[in-house]
Amino acid sequence: MAVVAKFDNHKERIEAAGIRAIPIELERRSINPFSAASLALKLSRIYRIEKPDIVHHVAIKPILIGGLASILSRSRPKIVNAIVGMGYIFTGNSLKSRLIRPFIQLGFRLLLNPKASKVVFENEDDRADFVRVGAVRQEDALLIRGAGVEPEEFWLAPDRSMTPVTIFVARLLWDKGIGDLIDAIRILKRRGVPGRFVIVGNVDPGNPACIDGTTLTEWKNEGLAEFLGHRTDVPALLSQSDIACLPSYREGLPKSLLEAMASGLPCVTTDTPGCREVVRDGDNGFLVPVHSPVGLANSLEHLLSDPSLRSRMGARGKQRVREEFSTDIVVEETLGIYTKLLGLQKARPDSHAA
Numbered sequence: 001m002a003v004v005a006k007f008d009n010h011k012e013r014i015e016a017a018g019i020r021a022i023p024i025e026l027e028r029r030s031i032n033p034f035s036a037a038s039l040a041l042k043l044s045r046i047y048r049i050e051k052p053d054i055v056h057h058v059a060i061k062p063i064l065i066g067g068l069a070s071i072l073s074r075s076r077p078k079i080v081n082a083i084v085g086m087g088y089i090f091t092g093n094s095l096k097s098r099l100i101r102p103f104i105q106l107g108f109r110l111l112l113n114p115k116a117s118k119v120v121f122e123n124e125d126d127r128a129d130f131v132r133v134g135a136v137r138q139e140d141a142l143l144i145r146g147a148g149v150e151p152e153e154f155w156l157a158p159d160r161s162m163t164p165v166t167i168f169v170a171r172l173l174w175d176k177g178i179g180d181l182i183d184a185i186r187i188l189k190r191r192g193v194p195g196r197f198v199i200v201g202n203v204d205p206g207n208p209a210c211i212d213g214t215t216l217t218e219w220k221n222e223g224l225a226e227f228l229g230h231r232t233d234v235p236a237l238l239s240q241s242d243i244a245c246l247p248s249y250r251e252g253l254p255k256s257l258l259e260a261m262a263s264g265l266p267c268v269t270t271d272t273p274g275c276r277e278v279v280r281d282g283d284n285g286f287l288v289p290v291h292s293p294v295g296l297a298n299s300l301e302h303l304l305s306d307p308s309l310r311s312r313m314g315a316r317g318k319q320r321v322r323e324e325f326s327t328d329i330v331v332e333e334t335l336g337i338y339t340k341l342l343g344l345q346k347a348r349p350d351s352h353a354a
Contacts, residue, residue: 177247
């Protein structure tokens, strides 16, 4: 087995698991077609050498480049393509995203669902959309909800602050809804609702939706929330929190909400693809319309003022993670896809899945 990727980190962890790590310079933000073609050629050479039985492409660019590489290599592997969120190209409304979108859609039609392939979606909305427009055959469109979480790695500390804490965990991008959350916090401050607000995540300068430095400085100076930047101790931060909030415009399946649910936190998020896959309105949290600071403020105030409701919704979310979103479930479902695909051919004893 081998993993082909640009390894900024995790290479040692992958190799420690007995998996070969093959580096390749994939720039996720680049839209240069010549760079993409060059990368497809390099990947096709890897496929010719490795002769994989299965290739598993994850995210839009690897799907398109990997699909082209599979054709160029003539190795004819079975293909699993995983759509893990639609990204800025599909959620953004800038001129750049509108110009690129038709080419991505064409690439999907040509490369997303070739013969002997399966396409994995993280939420039901995306799966239905792709089938409806004819980009994926109904029988090849599968649902595996996210990468899973380990419920045992998350907990809720008994000695939390008397003032309830609302936590946002995501990259600082406009399409994560952080601007709407800041407006909602202003509303809550004007209403005199007690609460602390913690923002965890870094800027992503290469993303067109990145929050600009001037705006971020203004928010910090306003004193509305505590900006902690990138953190590696998210489970510990969640354990000291009371509510999770992610007012995103669209997600594949938001892992930050799953981790919050595993910690026993109620969630406030948007009624949009991906988010409504994990949060059921009135069950383990609240769903609000996209671009609705008032709706966010109302739902947050409801939870901030009612500890028993927070406890009930948090317990329900934790139960749902165990029953529907654990890593064990995701691994079993993924291996099931591999098994079915390999059943269509005789596996070679010297082959690898890449």
